[in-house]
Amino acid sequence: MSAEANARALGLIEAAEPVLTGVTTAREALQLDDLELGHAGPPFETPDAIPRLVLNALAGAAVHEGWTNSVESARQKILDGAIRLHSNHDLGTVSPMAGVVRPSQKLMRVENRAGAGVVYATLAESGRRALRFGVYDEASAAGLRWVDDVLAEALAAALPAEGLPVFPLVADGVALGDDVHQRNIGGMMAFIRALPALDDPCRAWLFANPQHFLNYAMAAAKLALDRADGVPGSSIVTAISRNGVHCGIRVAGTGKRWFTAKAVLPVGGFFAPFTIDDAQADLGDSAIVEAYGLGGAIAHASPEIARTMGRDWDEATDAGRVMRQLYIGKNPVIAPALCGEPGVGLGLDARRVVEAGQPVRIHTGIGHKDGQSGWIGVGVAEAPLACFSAAVQALGEGS
Known part of the structure; x- marks a missing residue:
C-alpha cells in the first residue's frame, strides 16, 4: 500500500507546473484581516514561546500596518493575544526566516498551469537588517515600502501575459551552481533575463539581492508538494x-x-x-x-x-x-x-x-x-x- 500510495503522490508532485501570474495583497489572497499576521513554521504552543527574533518581526509588522505606534506596545498585543497568529502553510504561503506576513503586504500569485492549485510567494526585502530577521527601524520600514510600492508593481507589469514558469528558472540556477536555498545567483539571473520589460532600477536591485529569488522557488515547491x-x-x-x-x-x-x-x-x-x-x-x-x-x-x-x-x-x-x-x-x-x-x-x-x-x-x-x-x-x-x-x-x- 505504501509503495502504491507514494507512487501516486510522486506523480501528482511531478505533474505540477508552477507559474508566476501576478501580484496581489495578503488581505485579498489569504483573507488575512486586521490584527492578523502569518509566521513561519508550525503554530506556537503559546505566545510566550515565541522567540525574540520572531516576536520583534511580528511587532514590527504590526507597527508597519498602523495597528500601534511602537514595537513595544505591539509586542504586548501579540503576547496578550490581541493580534492573532497563523502558520503560513495554513494560509497558503511560505516565507523565509521569521516569515511574517501582514495584510497590506504584496504577494506574488503562483498558479499550477497543469491543474488545480494556487499559492503565494512573499517578496523578500534586502539587507542583513531586515524584518525577516527581527529588525524593524526606519531603514527596514523604507525597504518594505519600496518592495511593496515599487518592485511589486514593476514585476507585475513585466510578467509575460501567459505567466512565468518557475521550475525552468530553478533548473537554470542549479546548472550554474545554486543550491536554491542559500545560493540563488543563477536563478536570479534567469529570472531577470525572463523579464526584459523590467526597468533598470529594479533590475539592478534584483541583481544586488539574489536571495529574493528564493521566495519564488519556495512557493513553487509548496505548490507542487501540496498536490x-x-x-x-x-x-x-x-x-x-x-x-x-x-x-x-x-x-x-x-x-x-x-x-x-x-x-x-x-x-x-x-x-x-x-x-x-x-x-x-x-x-x-x-x-x-x-x-x-x-x-x-x-x-x-x-x-x-x-x-x-x-x-x-x-x-x-x-x-x-x-x-x-x-x-x-x-x-x-x-x-x-x-x-x-x-x-x-x-x-x-x-x-x-x-x-x-x-x-x-x-x-x-x-x-x-x-x-x-x-x-x-x-x-x-x-x-x-x-x-x-x-x-x-x-x-x-x-x-
Missing part, C-alpha cells in the same frame, strides 16, 4: 518548516497535521564578529525546498555554497549523495551535471529517513537570537529524525 496532500497511506513529506522553537514536518497521508521536534542550532559560516553563541535556533518556511529535493539535498551540486558555509567539499558531496537516497523519484526538470545519473531527488520519503536513521540536511540563513542584530551567517541545520519517526508511527496507526 500530494491527503493521499491515503503516503509517507511522502509535503512540508518542512521551523519557527525558532520547533521544526515540523507534514506527510501526504496525514494531511495538515504537524509532527514536531525541537529546532536545532545551525552551524557554519558566521559573519564577523558573530559566533554560534549568538545564533537563533533554526527557523523559516524555506526548508520547503529541501522537502522538494533542493537545498541541502543537493549539497554535492553547489560548491560555492559549501565554501560560504565553511564546509569541507568532501563532506558536502558525501552529505548530498546520502540525502539523494531518501527520495523515491528523480526530478524530470532539474538535472545538474554534478548530480550524475541519480539526478536530483523528488519525493522525500519519511520512511526512508527513519530506516536510514538520517536527519534531513537543511541549508539555512542564521539570525541573531536578540532579534536586533539581524542576519549573522549561513549554515547547516537538520530536520530532526524525531519528526519523521512520529509521522511514520502515525501513518502506521492510520491517523
